[in-house]
Amino acid sequence: MNGPIVVAGAGSIGCFVGGLLAAAGRDVRFLARPRMVAELQAHGLTLTDLEGGDRRVPATSLSVTDEHATLAEAGLILVTVKSSATAEMAESISRHAKAGAVVVSLQNGIGNADRLRALARGQRVVAGMVPFNVVHRGEGRFHRGTDGSLTVEAGVPGLVTELLVPGLVVAEHPDMAGLAWGKLLMNLNNALNALSGLPLRQQLADRRWRLVLAASQREALELLAAAGIVPARVGKVRPWLLPRVVALPDLLFHILAGAMVKIDPEARSSMWEDLEKRRPTEVDHLQGALVELARSLGRDAPVNRKVMEAVKRAEAAGAGSPGITAESLGA
Incomplete structure (x- = not known):
């Protein structure tokens, strides 16, 4: 996975997972809608959880954009858009992302990884699952209110290591x-x-x-x-x-x-x-x-x-x- 991590769809889950990765020193780029770009650039990220965790990433340390061209540099793309936006994001990844990039679907619903695979052009698409709930409290504040392990499809070398940071439990599963x-x-x-x-x-x-x-x-x-x-x-x-x-x-x-x-x-x-x-x-x-x-x-x-x-x-x-x-x- 050569290149930065791009969070494709910086909503509640994307900001929380991507924020934990950024807080741990990973090179993370957030692809978001203009409203969220403005919020994160003004307030940065504050990430809290039910165990009492409290992590902050200042706005000056965040890379946030609404330009899909940022996908071109990514070695790892975390897709966190709503299921209804999967086709649109799949087209954008196909257009911009380099061959060999790993694309992980961290979405609710059935068949999102398959929709991403259908349009992939040399990218490796991996199914994933986020079991926990995140609430957006405004002004860059996101709170995880339930527990659970982020799970990804087994068999991708280095993926779990890349995602395993403080505040984020990660596991592999053979039957996504x-x-x-x-x-x-x-x-x-x-x-x-x-x-x-x-x-x-x-x-x-x-x-x-x-x-x-x-x-x-x-x-x-x-x-x-x-x-x-x-x-x-x-x-x-x-x-x-x-x-x-x-x-x-x-x-x-x-x-x-x-x-x-x-x-x-x-x-x-x-x-x-x-x-x-x-x-x-x-x-x-x-x-x-x-x-x-x-x-x-x-x-x-x-x-x-x-x-x-x-x-x-x-x-x-x-x-x-x-x-x-x-x-x-x-x-």
């Missing part, structure tokens, strides 16, 4: 396609959190919302089984057990969840942030991926379809999170 579906099962809660308007911990403490999540996950697992897709485990619970754990009574769930995952009291999903900032969400690539899978099998996915439709109504309303109840969702 299965891992992507496993993560999607977890990410089905993103939309529910966005619709509720509650902090993640508070929303998951409400069994009424957990029952909707469990129904979404059961429906997803049935579709995956019908399609012959085996999701890989993300975290400490096997995929087929997720709906059972999520649907447990409050006391049992709180005991088990406390041992499974750490959630900051302020953590919220990226989809909630998208609604609040009046941006398009990734629901088409989460619940929507299951609706499409069901259609390909000649089936319906009523629970996930209703959740997707509710998010799309909230997007169209442009008023932020609707703050609805689980009962009013009708899923």
Whole structure:
């Protein structure tokens, strides 16, 4: 990987991961939209986490641009754009990046690495996964509110070493396609959190919302089984057990969840942030991926379809999170 690291899509995940790399002395260039370029040039980066970490990268130490030509120098490109922008970024990488550059998809949803590969011209595309949640607090401040290891496809020499810096746990995995579906099962809660308007911990403490999540996950697992897709485990619970754990009574769930995952009291999903900032969400690539899978099998996915439709109504309303109840969702 000869050349700097370019973060292609400096949003919440891109700024947090890229910021940790920059704080550790890596040569990092941030490719961002003009709004984020202005913010980072004015404030630099402040990166905090639920373990109490606090790292800062001053604006004078940051290389930030909205010019895609910066991709030409990259030895490693971390793609952190929303799934809906993957095709556009793939075209830009194909146009600008040099042959031999390693391109890592650190995105939600299914098939993003394949979309990048379809347009690659000599670049090596690697699937990756970011399990943790990052909230953008404004003025260059980004807070990681959940835990987990950044995971990349196995078999790329030097990649883990390049990414392994203080504050960032990195692992390899042999089945990134299965891992992507496993993560999607977890990410089905993103939309529910966005619709509720509650902090993640508070929303998951409400069994009424957990029952909707469990129904979404059961429906997803049935579709995956019908399609012959085996999701890989993300975290400490096997995929087929997720709906059972999520649907447990409050006391049992709180005991088990406390041992499974750490959630900051302020953590919220990226989809909630998208609604609040009046941006398009990734629901088409989460619940929507299951609706499409069901259609390909000649089936319906009523629970996930209703959740997707509710998010799309909230997007169209442009008023932020609707703050609805689980009962009013009708899923």
